[in-house]
Amino acid sequence: xxxxxxxxxxxxxxxxxxxxxxxxxxxxxxxxxxxxxxxxxxxxxxxxxxxxxxxxxxxxxxxxxxxxxxxxxxxxxxxxxxxxxxxxxxxxxxxxxxxxxxxxxxxxxxxxxxxxxxxxxxxxxxxxxxxxxx
Amino acid sequence: xxxxxxxxxxxxxxxxxxxxxxxxxxxxxxxxxxxxxxxxxxxxxxxxxxxxxxxxxxxxxxxxxxxxxxxxxxxxxxxxxxxxxxxxxxxxxxxxxxxxxxxxxxxxxxxxxxxxxxxxxxxxxxxxxxxx
Numbered sequence: 001x002x003x004x005x006x007x008x009x010x011x012x013x014x015x016x017x018x019x020x021x022x023x024x025x026x027x028x029x030x031x032x033x034x035x036x037x038x039x040x041x042x043x044x045x046x047x048x049x050x051x052x053x054x055x056x057x058x059x060x061x062x063x064x065x066x067x068x069x070x071x072x073x074x075x076x077x078x079x080x081x082x083x084x085x086x087x088x089x090x091x092x093x094x095x096x097x098x099x100x101x102x103x104x105x106x107x108x109x110x111x112x113x114x115x116x117x118x119x120x121x122x123x124x125x126x127x128x129x130x131x132x133x134x
Numbered sequence: 135x136x137x138x139x140x141x142x143x144x145x146x147x148x149x150x151x152x153x154x155x156x157x158x159x160x161x162x163x164x165x166x167x168x169x170x171x172x173x174x175x176x177x178x179x180x181x182x183x184x185x186x187x188x189x190x191x192x193x194x195x196x197x198x199x200x201x202x203x204x205x206x207x208x209x210x211x212x213x214x215x216x217x218x219x220x221x222x223x224x225x226x227x228x229x230x231x232x233x234x235x236x237x238x239x240x241x242x243x244x245x246x247x248x249x250x251x252x253x254x255x256x257x258x259x260x261x262x263x264x265x266x
Contacts (some may be wrong), residue, residue, distance in 0.1 A: 052167050077167030078223065098221040122219035124168050 044068035049079045063114040063133040073101030139245035156236040157188035197246040207231040
């Protein structure tokens with residue numbers, strides 16, 4: 001129960017940070033490092049899915065560094081986050097577990113080489129966004 | 135060799151299993167969200183209804199419904215194989231569809247004979263429909 005509360009708290013912090021950063025128009029939301037001592041450790045980004053749409057069209061992360069995706073599925077249908085190389089097609093670099101909402105999961109994503117990627121829901125391929133590793 | 139008939143207990147059980155499996159995979163697709171999955175679910179429900187509807191047209195073309203349902207399920211499996219996510223519910227749905235196809239093949243072999251000959255008969259212009 002405490003873990004759920006803590007992850008909720010972290011997620012809310014992530015959402016607040018994401019909303020604050022989204023004031024920069026359609027620019028990518030950069031990865032964030034939590035200030036507290038709780039998980040997830042290191043760099044992390046928050047992504048949410050609701051009404052079969054990701055809440056962010058673009059995110060950016062530091063290249064060559066593993067990071068955590070805090071993924072909130074607000075729908076009652078299954079979603080996940082997978083990462084592919086390039087804007088279309090391309091090799092899969094990460095596959096997050098599919099789960100039904102409302103729930104939040106943390107995905108540990110391995111380091112990505114500098115470049116452009118896209119994050120996609122495997123269940124609903126129309127859900128996608130741009131991920132830039134710089 | 136036991137001959138399968140639609141009114142025999144084995145025939146009724148087989149038909150019931152086909153309907154239940156079609157409804158089950160339709161229900162699974164209905165829980166996935168999105169237009170494509172919803173349409174897929176509607177298709178399965180309509181096919182299940184057509185498998186048991188006692189109206190003349192459905193009875194007359196049940197052989198075609200069987201073939202159509204096989205094609206529908208096979209398309210869903212191929213579509214999933216090419217682009218679909220690999221997770222427990224998807225594997226369950228595909229398992230159901232594989233069993234559904236197997237049961238439909240049993241019905242076709244028992245009631246319809248060679249499906250290609252059936253199709254040729256239906257498409258032949260000299261049939262009763264063409265004369266009418």
